[in-house]
Amino acid sequence: MGKKNHKKAIRSLNKRIAExxxxxxxxxxxxxxxxxxxxxxxxxxxxxxxxxQQALKRLGK
Incomplete structure (x- = not known):
């Protein structure tokens, strides 16, 4: 997965958490x-x- 996909996954997961x-x-x-x-x-x-957390790790954060 590319950087863009990881960022999209993080946004999506944050939205699901809020829901x-x-x-x-x-x-x-x-x-x-x-x-x-x-x-x-x-x-x-x-x-x-x-x-x-996994997506952030893959992004190097």
Whole structure:
């Protein structure tokens, strides 16, 4: 993957993290939040963050 693709991947993953954080916020405000769903989104956020770190490493940052 080229430099441009790594930067695009980072932008995309950051967007997905923001989307998942918003889902967690909305679910947490419910009267009876689904803890399993929140845990799932948190796990995905962690995976997205790892992807960002790998892309940054490949970019030499």
């Amino acid at each position: 998942h954080q918003e889902k967690i916020r909305i679910e947490s405000e419910k009267h009876s939040p689904d803890a399993g769903l929140i845990k799932h989104w948190e796990t995905e956020i962690s995976a997205f963050e790892k992807g960002i």
